Amino acid sequence: MSPLPLQGRHALVTGAGRGIGAAIAQALAQAGARLTLLGRQRAALEAQAARLPAQTHLETCDITDPAQVERAFQGALAALGPVTILVNNAGQVESQPFGQTTLTLWQRMLEVNLTGAFLCTQAALPGMLEVGWGRIVNVASTAGLRGYPYVSAYCAAKHGLVGLTRALALELARKNITVNAVCPGYTQTELLEASLAQIAQRTGRSQAEARTLLTQANPQGRLVEPAEVAQAVLWLCLPGSAALTGQAIAIAGGEVM
Template structure:
């Protein structure tokens, strides 16, 4: 289904990024993953020989431009770009430092822009391409104690809509998937913060997060990967400018 396609997945060493990269590779795509932790990237690359790992920081414009140039030279231009890299912290807004605010926006929002920017001219010229932002339900509604993350993910959704409008006549589609809490390392970090700040048990902390999903469960990385795979397929050719909520009905 994806044979002959070249895909970039940022944050590809763990969680959703790993699941997306492996799903694209299993569908036949050549996949380049990037992130800041070479060991984790190498582990994913060993799982499928269609996956190649390149260490790069999505907040570094020169590094992302170099990644695109090097990957294109080695395997051809990117047909698919999945901007997945992200991070989150937690604190009341009045206790959030400017440094924490800026870092969250740098990784989640600016990093998403720098991930896709080098691919835009080529995709437009070829009149073909798929761009998918991994946003969050935090891009569709507000949550307490994560103001920088909510602001950043709303920005990612806005960026997606702007690019979709700009590219709508070029054959390039631009969409966002917006999962609720996903069973990943980031979820475990959120659980740990709840335990430290409230004294709850692991089970109580996990239950409080799972309760945000009307289905009473966490989203699995493979579910997000399946949604991305569909948006990148020929079946998704008419889908652009959309937010796909994977949240058990929490948001639409």
């Protein structure tokens, strides 16, 4: 395999300023891709860009806003050419018992975790079709493959993202564009730390006890590392992965099989 198998490819990663998104950007850059980092916080994007090669473009964007998405993708196109690798990573989780899940929370989970991926994919797809090559990777969750209590809205959104992945993979199967999802289990990120604090507050347990509860769900007895998710995403973006499409790959130490 070439040491830079993605050289010349323009990859756009949403939610790229931290956690899994930052790790994905690093992996794609090391494979030679030119990067557009997209996120809501400019400072986080700038900090991440400082650790990447020179050909890195930044776009501040709320992926739930169609006008902002259109502007961001036009900016990325002008800076680095058509996006041929899209990683829909941006996401958010909030937990509530179903009876306390408000319509506002429900809609917010759908907008951030599903509608945002829909808008970004629609914005990127014309360029991929024009070039005749593309990779779309949706960062879903094991919550897109099974149920978890107290996160019904999040589970619904991530199941929807897996469904979108499979439907679009079939539409594009003869267009030299693959569409896949990676489904991480509990991953060591800032988002997880916030969830641990929320669990501790609501259950009366310590954060250490809450962490133990989550690691017990993983047969390997540990949390997933962002770099492990990033390596799976990179693999799906490589030229040699052309036969892989419509898949939802669990990265969870055997939690989901």
